[in-house]
Amino acid sequence: xxxxxxxxxxxxxAGKNIGRAIALHLARDGASVIVNGRSDRAxxxxxxxxxxxxxxxxxxxxxxxxxxxQAAALIERAGPLDILVSNAGLRRQTPFxxxxxxxxxxxxxxxxxxxxxxxRAAVPGMIARGGGVIIGLxxxxxxxxxxxxxxxxxxxxxxxxLMRALAVELGPYGIRCxxxxxxxxxxxxxPSAGAMPxxxxxxxxxxxxxxxxxxxxxxxxxxxxxPEAGHITxxxxxxxxxxxLT
Numbered sequence: 001x002x003x004x005x006x007x008x009x010x011x012x013x014a015g016k017n018i019g020r021a022i023a024l025h026l027a028r029d030g031a032s033v034i035v036n037g038r039s040d041r042a043x044x045x046x047x048x049x050x051x052x053x054x055x056x057x058x059x060x061x062x063x064x065x066x067x068x069x070q071a072a073a074l075i076e077r078a079g080p081l082d083i084l085v086s087n088a089g090l091r092r093q094t095p096f097x098x099x100x101x102x103x104x105x106x107x108x109x110x111x112x113x114x115x116x117x118x119x120r121a122a123v124p125g126m127i128a129r130g131g132g133v134i135i136g137l138x139x140x141x142x143x144x145x146x147x148x149x150x151x152x153x154x155x156x157x158x159x160x161x162l163m164r165a166l167a168v169e170l171g172p173y174g175i176r177c178x179x180x181x182x183x184x185x186x187x188x189x190x191p192s193a194g195a196m197p198x199x200x201x202x203x204x205x206x207x208x209x210x211x212x213x214x215x216x217x218x219x220x221x222x223x224x225x226x227p228e229a230g231h232i233t234x235x236x237x238x239x240x241x242x243x244x245l246t
Contacts, residue, residue, distance in 0.1 A: 002030030003226045010034040010078050010122075012065055012114065013088030015043030017187040018137065021218035022085055023047055027056035029222060034078045038064050038088070065114035072121045080125035083225045086115035087137045089155070093148040104151045111155035115162060123170065131174025133225050136163050137217075138181040138236060140244050156181075160236050167234030176233040178224050183240025184211040207242030 009026045013019040015037040024047070027033045033051060035058055037044035044060045051058035063074040065088055075081070089111040094103060115136055126132030141149050142156040160179045167177040184206065203210050217239055223229050224237070238244060 002028075003228070004083075004222075005030035007031045007082040007225075008034070008079060009083035009085065009225070010036060010061075010074075010081055010118070011085040011087055012036045012118070013038075014047055015040050018182065018185065018214050018217050019085075019087040020047050021214035022087060022221045023058065024051060025215070025218040025222040026083065026085075026225060027051040027058055028054070029226070031083060031225075032057040034059055034061050036061050036063060036065070036074065036088070038062065065118055066109035068117055071114060071117035075118060075121035075125075078122075080129055081122045082126070082129065082132050084118060084122050084132070084134045085137070085221060085225075086111075086118060086135070086159070088114055089137065089152075091149075091152060094151075095148055096150050099151060104154075107151035108155045108158070111152075112158040112162070115159055119162075119166065123166075123175065126170075126175050127173045132176075134163065134166060134170075134175065134177040135221055135224055136160070136177075136179045137221075138179040140181060140183040140238070140240050143181065143238075143244050163236075164234050171233060176224075176229070178229075178233060179236040180217060180220050180224070181236050181238045181240070182212060182217050183238070183243045185217060186211050186213055205243065206240070210241060212239055212241060 009031040011019055011023045014023040014035045023033045023035050035044050035047045048058045048060045063070040065071045090107050136159045138156040138160050142153040163177045163179045
């Protein structure tokens with residue numbers, strides 16, 4: 001028996017990069033994984049196929065989690081969850097004085113509003129099942145301050161606050177809530193994300209002298225999702241090679 005056998009997990013933004021790695025790690029250890037994406041169905045289906053090829057259980061569910069109706073419908077289709085990983089987020093680099101309110105809201109609507117909407121829909125089922133795990137993907141930017149990312153930093157700071165509040169409120173129901181905050185990670189970046197900020201992405205500026213790989217992040221998420229982390233809640237755990245020290 002693997003550690004997550006019999007568990008049902010939903011991973012948002014799981015068609016590539018960190019989300020894909022998280023889905024693979026959870027499935028490898030026995031979880032049945034719902035792989036979510038917003039628009040790139042081919043990428044999501046490829047992750048599902050990858051999991052199934054190794055004997056795991058997975059299915060694709062497309063939804064825009066920033067839309068209240070779609071988020072609620074996603075949880076309804078997923079069924080009662082044991083593990084919810086709010087990984088989806090948008091990355092933009094825009095000078096603050098050029099940032100429109102529409103862009104500000106767009107960024108917060110996915111990373112923060114989406115996490116709220118999914119948790120609100122999923123928590124009743126977790127309570128009925130006697131517990132669960134909610135994990136949010138934050139980032140180093142909100143802790144060190146990064147130019148042109150005011151909206152991204154604000155969304156991740158809000159996500160960390162949400163997880164802390166939920167950890168206290170939902171702890172009596174056996175629901176653990178934590179954040180994972182990656183530093184610089186080797187990923188495929190979309191055009192809108194721009195280049196990795198030089199203040200974050202230089203290996204020589206990181207004490208371990210290397211950027212993280214997606215599996216470095218996924219392994220921690222898998223740990224927090226499992227019984228090994230049964231007494232850890234309300235935390236933001238950093239994976240940054242020493243680039244930021246708490």
